[in-house]
Amino acid sequence: MRIINISYDGANGVPVIREPASALKNNTGTWRVFRPTIDSDRCVRCGKCWVFCPEGAIHVSDADIWIDYDHCKGCGICVNGCRFITAQREV
Numbered sequence: 620m621r622i623i624n625i626s627y628d629g630a631n632g633v634p635v636i637r638e639p640a641s642a643l644k645n646n647t648g649t650w651r652v653f654r655p656t657i658d659s660d661r662c663v664r665c666g667k668c669w670v671f672c673p674e675g676a677i678h679v680s681d682a683d684i685w686i687d688y689d690h691c692k693g694c695g696i697c698v699n700g701c702r703f704i705t706a707q708r709e710v
Contacts, residue, residue: 659684661703671700
């Protein structure tokens, strides 16, 4: 697995991962613009967000469900797949 840097839209050194679903091998949380948050009071732990997450950053156990923010890129796919997840812009 290799990370390369490219120039994109006037920005130099934009990191790119060439291998899909490889965020678990790399800390990509710093790329995030939006931070998803699970409403744990309303969550029914159906696992839809886990299914939709393309990076495997959502973890489910019998008692809990949580987001690994070191590997979440903030793509928002989980937000679209679950009504109990919201996303806020990172500051």
